[in-house]
């Protein structure tokens with residue numbers, strides 16, 4: 001296990017949803033899902049500097065996102081309040097994951113802040129408790145705290161871990177940001193896909209119920225998905241979009257598909273991870 005400390009690099013990996021079924025809706029409006037989360041080796045990176053004044057400061061605010069509403073700052077302050085910790089920190093975020101991409105970038109950043117500061121401040125909150133804390137920041141935060149590729153249910157917080165074969169993914173990033181709430185709020189969204197048993201799922205099974213809504217509202221997503229589907233039958237949108245991906249058993253085939261990308265389509269390769277880089281941090 002890599003030793004990490006103040007000023008170490010702390011990774012915040014992206015996730016892909018290898019399928020995403022909407023199987024119901026709660027009274028509070030949140031949807032009940034079945035999905036498999038796969039971590040990939042494309043990450044944001046965080047670094048932390050200690051502060052004795054107890055303040056949480058973001059040294060690298062994201063344009064268009066007020067620092068106080070940045071998920072990294074909210075996560076740090078949440079851990080302070082939850083533990084009564086009087087230490088502070090300055091956060092340094094090297095953003096690489098596109099916002100509104102369906103890759104869970106902000107959620108992953110928040111989870112890495114919870115895991116890193118729990119280690120650096122020595123607050124020693126158990127991982128399961130950190131997952132529950134993360135859920136108050138967003139539905140995608142718990143899985144990044146959990147740290148294992150997993151079949152998730154509920155709103156995205158109930159896990160049955162899965163072993164996934166190695167794979168290389170070609171991810172295409174349409175130049176649009178897809179607002180998650182608008183997709184889940186669409187009247188035409190299918191919300192009654194029959195639930196399956198986690199043990200019955202195999203890689204390649206399933207679809208993304210959010211795809212039809214995102215493609216209808218964002219033609220760029222539909223165009224990228226149509227092209228990718230002609231390269232591979234595994235093509236699918238991740239999360240609520242905008243990114244779409246296909247999986248390849250070997251990197252050479254993925255690289256050939258990337259090389260064939262039409263001009264104007266932005267894409268990159270990423271390898272699936274066997275688990276989150278911080279899966280063993282305590």
Ligand SMILES: C[C@](O)(CO)[C@H](O)COP(=O)(O)OP(=O)(O)OC[C@H]1O[C@@H](n2ccc(N)nc2=O)[C@H](O)[C@@H]1O
Pocket residue numbers: 017020029030031032033035102104107137138139140141154155156180181184185239240
């Ligand atoms: C689409 C996924 O990324 C799949 O992993 C997640 O379900 C979304 O996770 P997220 O972006 O962290 O979502 P949140 O920030 O918690 O919620 C944004 C909005 O999406 C809707 N939302 C989200 C998750 C969920 N299970 N049901 C929902 O209806 C809610 O309207 C919510 O207000």
Ligand SMILES: Nc1ncnc2c1ncn2[C@@H]1O[C@H](COP(=O)(O)OP(=O)(O)OP(=O)(O)O)[C@@H](O)[C@H]1O
Pocket residue numbers: 062065069070071072098099100101102103104105106107108109140178180238239240241242
């Ligand atoms: N550190 C951050 N990184 C990215 N987005 C942030 C951050 N802090 C707050 N946000 C806000 O959260 C929103 C959603 O961010 P996030 O990256 O989690 O969504 P996403 O990439 O679409 O993932 P998914 O759709 O799978 O939840 C952004 O559009 C942005 O306004």
